[in-house]
Amino acid sequence: MSAEPLRILIVDDSAVVRGVVAKWLGEEPGLFVAGTSRTGLAAVADVVRLRPHVAVLDVEMPDMDGVSALPLLLKAQPDLAVLMASSLTRRNADISLRCLALGAADFIAKPTAEVAQSDYRRDLVAKIRAVGEHARRRARMRTPGAAPEPRPAAPAFGRAPASAAPASAGSSFAAAAPAAKHRAFSVAPVRAIAIGASTGGPQALAALLNAIGPSIGRVPVLVTQHMPAAFTPTLAEHLGAASGRPGREAAHGQPLEPGVIHVAPGGKHLTVALKGGAAFASIDDGPPENFCKPSVDPTFRTAAAAYGSGLLAVMLTGMGSDGAAGVRAVASAGGSVIAQDEATSVVWGMPGAAVATGCCAAVLPLPAIGSRIVRLIAGERA
The missing domain is CATH 3.40.50.2300 (Response regulator)
Known part of the structure; x- marks a missing residue:
């Protein structure tokens, strides 16, 4: 510093x-x-x-x-x-x-x-x-006399998904991804996607869900964003509009439906419960974890128990280390983890802590995460 x-x-x-x-x-x-x-x-x-x-x-x-x-x-x-x-x-x-x-x-x-x-x-x-x-x-990072670098683009909240294809892992952003050895992706089909974020998260979530919206018709998406209670219903609406999929604040006992974005309510934890083999949202009003409520750890931990090797967890920009323990739980259950890279994160606290666990299958710039998820849903594992 x-x-x-x-x-x-x-x-x-x-x-x-x-x-x-x-x-x-x-x-x-x-x-x-x-x-x-x-x-x-x-x-x-x-x-x-x-x-x-x-x-x-x-x-x-x-x-x-x-x-x-x-x-x-x-x-x-x-x-x-x-x-x-x-x-x-x-x-x-x-x-x-x-x-x-x-x-x-x-x-x-x-x-x-x-x-x-x-x-x-x-x-x-x-x-x-x-x-x-x-x-x-x-x-x-600016060079003397260089034109200002544009801020990372995110789709405006409320817009339908753009028709342009998401940036590929081979884009110029991909060069910023750290060269490190990671765990292999799970070979199991993706059954659910869980995403954690904090500082810079709403913009990153909008961009990511805009990219994967057309491909998530068969999997539920769980989003835990550090945010107060008055804001999460609006966040859910905006993410739904950005993705072209239904977005809603999760309610206790609500089925975790495929093709729906379920957002953790502010001030409470979003966890996953199994009843008769089906997954339901369980809203937990217990104490904060990692000083956060909602916290990413309970969502990742219970989603890993419910979906096992079929869970794909994504850690986006945010300060602190919330989610690191949840990432370990995902990996232990056989699931896969993708972390946003430092270059495209507003704050590389949470994704950096996830990477430090050694449990990530990939560390990618934000524009490349969407295309990787689309390929994983389609069955690619390379």
Whole structure:
């Protein structure tokens, strides 16, 4: 990690919020509050002047709100990591997910009666560090005088799947995949797909499900994305639209139907139960695992027990190590694991921890994961 502190711009119309957040971040080693802005319009000028690594951008502001300011901020500074600060409402869930599709790095739910200030502060600092280091790495990869590298494309939430074929493993992204020895893929037919993600996950999920949507008619898809309860129903709808398949927040006792995307409800774990040989969603309100609820580990662990060698698990971008134990369970049951590579991950915490287990069958750039899954469903194993 660089000795230079991460420079942060706080954008919020509330002077109280700006002051409190600036105080919190100023107390953290390695973080420096470069400035604060009252509106999105002011933030556009401040980004050019202050050159921050991260902007914490409120969704709702006068003059110019965060949604309108976001594309202008990214145009002024393509490597800026924008963290959207949003209230926990259904309307703001839709807005926040649209902002992610427009290039925001992540979002954070503002504190409420259910979200304590101490939890908000911890999550805010962790997310700033994660997305800020990623932004700094992107900036350092630039060659002097080179044109800005485009941000990884993801289909806009709500669109039907694109007609273009997904990028193949032989694309330019494939060169970024680590050269390492991995486990062999299972020879069993794919019976279910389980996907885990966190920071950067909604964009990655939309891109991946857009690519595999036409091919998942015979397998259920289970998605565990670290996200609050108010947001997961909207995420399910958007992923359904992106894939062209039904997307729904999983409900207790609901059959895990083929061709359907089942999303773990925010604040609860999605697990798999077998009844008479059929698989059903079981919603677990137990304690967090790896400080997460929903957690990827319970989903992977119970899906591995239910589907055995027919489970294909995919670990996408995210901070922390949630899912690593679940990956081991998948491998022990004879299933297969694919991890997203570091070059295309917003944060390589969760996929990196999965790779470190030695249980992955492949480590691939995001554009190549979809085409590999399509081939695996079709019966290829090479």
